[in-house]
Amino acid sequence: MGKHKQKKHVQEEDAAEPVVDAEPQEAEVEEAAAAPDGAKVRRPQVKMSYEEQLNYVTPIANPMAPKKVNKKLLKLIRKAKRGKKVHQGVKLIPKLIVKKRQSGIVVIAGDVTPIDVVSHLPLLLEEHSVPYCYSPSKREIGAACGSRRGIALVFVQRHDDFGDLFDKMRDKLLELPLPIS
Numbered sequence: 001m002g003k004h005k006q007k008k009h010v011q012e013e014d015a016a017e018p019v020v021d022a023e024p025q026e027a028e029v030e031e032a033a034a035a036p037d038g039a040k041v042r043r044p045q046v047k048m049s050y051e052e053q054l055n056y057v058t059p060i061a062n063p064m065a066p067k068k069v070n071k072k073l074l075k076l077i078r079k080a081k082r083g084k085k086v087h088q089g090v091k092l093i094p095k096l097i098v099k100k101r102q103s104g105i106v107v108i109a110g111d112v113t114p115i116d117v118v119s120h121l122p123l124l125l126e127e128h129s130v131p132y133c134y135s136p137s138k139r140e141i142g143a144a145c146g147s148r149r150g151i152a153l154v155f156v157q158r159h160d161d162f163g164d165l166f167d168k169m170r171d172k173l174l175e176l177p178l179p180i181s
Contacts, residue, residue: 061110109138
């Protein structure tokens with residue numbers, strides 16, 4: 001029991017550490033040096049354009065959502081998150097599709113490493129006639145879901161609140177050419 005109490009005490013110390021925001025690039029080094037002992041330094045998020053994000057996409061990420069479609073998909077994910085019609089995770093989504101026979105749209109991040117994590121999903125989605133596409137950034141998918149972390153895979157179900165946008169996106173995804181014909 002003594003070890004358990006010690007671990008709890010260490011966790012409380014970690015939670016009490018001050019967090020310091022840093023300025024981008026050059027000032028970041030100065031801020032880190034000026035930060036009090038044990039302070040965590042937040043790194044600024046660099047916003048990349050769609051074209052820059054495509055440089056980090058794996059070669060199997062096909063069909064890739066075009067820029068406008070990607071923007072609308074992220075908007076759909078944000079709306080669906082409010083309506084609690086978004087499911088995320090590599091383990092949960094195949095269960096929903098195969099076992100529970102639920103329908104919807106799947107958005108896969110194209111910059112997932114290692115790619116083996118999501119490489120089996122396109123075949124599964126095609127077998128069950130679920131439209132899917134790749135988005136260039138897992139960070140943007142995570143931000144649309146309200147998370148600070150990147151999310152590799154999102155499943156969006158239809159709801160009456162955003163039914164028109166869902167139907168438009170479903171049609172757009174069905175128009176995209178599949179890699180396996």
